[in-house]
Amino acid sequence: MVDRSPLAPKTFPDMPPIGGVQISVAETKLKYKGRPDLLMMAFDEGTSVAGVFTKSLCPSAPVDWCRQHLSGGEARGLIVNAGNANAFTGQAGADACEAMVAAVADTLTCRPSRIYAASTGVIGEVLPAKDLAPFVASMTPSADANAWQDAATAIMTTDTFAKGSTRTADINGTSVCINGVAKGSGMIAPDLATMLSFIVTDAKLDSDVLQDILSDAVERSFNRTTVDSDTSTSDTVMAFATGASGSDDVTDSDDPALDAFKDAMLAVCTDLAMQVVRDGEGASKFIAVRVTGAEDDAAAKRIGLSIANSPLVKTAIAGEDANWGRIVMAVGKAGERAERDKLCIRIGGIDVAKDGAAVDGFDETPVAAHMKGQEIDIEVDIALGDGDATVWTCDLTHGYISINADYRS
Secondary structure (H helix, E strand, C coil): CCCCCCCCCCCCCCCCCCCCEEEEEECCCCCCCCCCCEEEEEECCCCEEEEEECCCCCCCHHHHHHHHHHHHCECCEEEEEEEECCCCCHHHHHHHHHHHHHHHHHHHCCCHHHEEEEEEEECCCCCCHHHHHHHHHHCCCCCCCCHHHHHHHHCCCCCCCCEEEEEEEEECCEEEEEEEEEECCCCCCCCCCCCEEEEEECCCCCHHHHHHHHHHHHHCCHHHECCCCCCCCCCEEEEEECCCCCCCCCCCCCCHHHHHHHHHHHHHHHHHHHHHHHCCCCCCCEEEEEEEEECCHHHHHHHHHHHHCCHHHHHHHHCCCCCCHHHHHHHHCCCCCCCHHHCEEEECCEEEEECCEECCCCCCHHHHHHHCCCEEEEEEECCCCCEEEEEEEECCCHHHHHHHHCCCC
């Protein structure tokens, strides 16, 4: 059993019930014992759905299923299992996914095309649907105040803590709630990461509007995180809008009436994304890398990810060594325009390099003190344009090797 991450939040947030969704969990013992590992959400009629999925060219069977049916725009249910990714499993994997979906559709008396699925765990093993499907019929909605924490726990793999986030917003005078859960710890890189996240709101939004809002929030949150630069086969972020709040049905995603809702959705996604990084396998330090002055925001993001993905940068931080030369290296290899003699690097808000050289009279003492903390801030000014982006990562320790060497045992 891996110890809880030292970067974990102290407690799981208080997450209020959301009208229009019922949460059920079960312990199947497929891989994990003593905790739930199967999650089902049942949604009221009229619930809209949106999703963003992995860019891996080897997607899992559940990702294929969700992509195939997302255009329908409606959802009645969601089924998620932990311990088996049902990826790279051929037709047998597709059949297993369909069997799980069919079991939920039978329970909720709806068409299978209104059920969405996700799986996370070991790649290359067919999901034993015949063993899992019988649990679906006996899963009962939780009336417990901890229902959202149960949901977050049920989707964990190597995670050391359950991840949840909640926000409220106002739409034309009506208060709406957004709750989200996520899992992720390793195989974390943009587009998305080896992570699953499910977000539910009681706002009334059609699927196209919800998709616009979710896609933007994911790009500015989950897609700016990395633990180890590896993109999973199963990455899924889905959002469901039940409409139970009775809020106005705003049909244009650019309508100012949705500004507060967009901010709240971004806040939930960013909070969850940061929690995933804080649970990076073996992590002891949370690292924020901000790049300014790049040619554009996309260039700033790519430079930031080059720094955040560098094993040399990450191991130096793990060793509490302010070796800023490795940051210079990562900027230079990013493939984006940068001029050596304009570059400025700050660690913990302190200039360590400027105009192509070390700062005159540089005193490493305050920087060394910053490196001993759990929160590390790196800033790089390219000094060429207005591009600005922040990405989040963690350090690379021997704990990462230990966890992944034993992953299948």
